Amino acid sequence: MPESMLLAAAAGFVAGAVALGVVLALRRIVVASKELGTDVEQATYQTLHLASRAATQLRGGPGGVDAMRAGRHLRALLGCESLALVDASGAVTVEGDEAVRAVAGRLAAAATASGKPQVQRRIRFADRETDAAAAPILASGSPAGAIVAFAAPVRAGLVRATGEVAAWVAAQVELGELDASRAALAEAEVRALRAQISPHFIYNSLNAIASFINTDPAKARELVLEFADFTRYSFRRHGDYTTVAEELRSIDSYLRLERARFGDRLKVALKIAPEVLSTVVPFLSIQPLVENAVRHGLESKEGGGRITITAADSGAFAEISVEDDGVGIDPAVLETVLAGGAPGEHVGLRNVDARLRQVYGDEHGLVVETNVGAGTLVRMRVPKSQPGRVAASADPSRDADGRIEP
Missing domain, CATH: 3.30.450.40 (GAF domain)
Incomplete structure (x- = not known):
């Protein structure tokens, strides 16, 4: 084939390819414009x-x-x-x-x-x-x-x-x-929970420590360390959230101090699913429930009693409960407390309930079952996955199992 014919054929092929490319490009533009909608859209x-x-x-x-x-x-x-x-x-x-x-x-x-x-x-x-x-x-x-x-x-x-x-x-x-008001309210509620750590508890803890100084110095030293751990955690100044494991460590220290005073009158049972230990919860949301059980449930009950702490894996949620077999609460009084009345009574219950509702919605408020002489069961239900909520770093000096000795 003559060279001129080859060049003509090549030129025709290139022109055809360019025309096809233009057609395809125009088609893409038309399709894209349809996908994006009208000019108004x-x-x-x-x-x-x-x-x-x-x-x-x-x-x-x-x-x-x-x-x-x-x-x-x-x-x-x-x-x-x-x-x-x-x-x-x-x-x-x-x-x-x-x-x-x-x-x-x-x-x-x-x-x-x-x-x-x-x-x-x-x-x-x-x-x-x-x-x-x-x-x-x-x-x-x-x-x-x-x-x-x-x-x-x-x-x-x-x-x-x-x-x-x-x-x-x-x-x-x-x-x-x-948002700023909500943050300030949350901080005020945490301060109220910290204030709930009563001088009475601190006095009793220090008194219990003092009673062991001469008779059992090793026990006294152990209690001093527990007191330091408990107060350091409770009064920390960073982080709105923690984990179930960290709350359990604080509860561990708190109950060791209370058992030094109650002795065998205070018994503790735990049912903790390892899967929920890393679940993020609002800071000081479980410990006040345990303190409420001790102060208002068992302290005035002759012979003491038992506290059962449960953290169960329930699909997308962690279900946490604190139950005591103490003196119980009059349901009418409980309703007033959760509604914001009866200042000074069951501050922990009211504040934890309010914070859970604020963070997760009203459907995640505390569920309380109680009656006079029938003990008290308090339950909370929180999502295991909470994007955007980060627990404050744990104290590296403590072990991470979150266990409490029964």
Whole structure:
């Protein structure tokens, strides 16, 4: 075949391949556009995507550490040239042209004072002129700052959008305040549980230790170490969560100290499934139940009694119970206690119940079975898998079996 014919054939083949590639590429574009939906659906997705990315960054307020990143998303959301976030103190965070910083504070103050969006026309800079729309951020009815969008020109749509975004930012600030309030409440409840470690218990523990100093120094030393372990764990200042194993270690120390006082009058039985030892639980959520059983169940019962601690594997959940055969609780009194009444009575039960409901939902509150003279059974049910919740590191000086001697 002549060389010219070969070249023509090759050129035809290449042209055909290119045409086929173009057709396939166009087909992919058409298919992709159908998968993404209509223009309206794509615009909706983009808006929601930008809002979701900015949401958590705004929980600390318009002047928070993540304000710069949030401003980037809000600027894209509004489609403005530059954007300024101004907090309640007047601090300005700019996304875009830094030249707007000089006027953003003044515009934010005017919008905050009026309580509604404001428009400023013909703002002059060295090399250009622009407009601005400013809207106040009103969180819980109080000014938390303002958002200022710069564009040339500012149209009615941008003014309305800036006001809506400011209201949305206010909602994120309120959610951040709610999160902070919940954290403060949880810390207050933990402090209340720590306060439940009564001077009476400390006095009795030290008295028991003192009674062994001359007769059994080794026993006295062991009890001193148990007292140190118990107080170190109970008063630690880091971590909202721990594990079942760590709670059991604290209970072990607590019961050793109480047995030094009660002697054979206090008996303990355990039924612990190894699979649940690593389950994350709120700090001081099991130990107060045991302390409640000793103080309110057995201490006033002649002859003492038995406490049974159970941690069972129940599929996706760990079921933990503390049962005593003590004097029991009047159901009417128990209802008042769990409802927040009867201050000073069964503080441990009330606070543990409230914290479990806060963390896991109302369906995970304490279940209590009791009556006068019939003992008390307290049960809690927590998920074994809890993404995002991390237990504070364990004390490496202690062994990890979580056992309590019966």
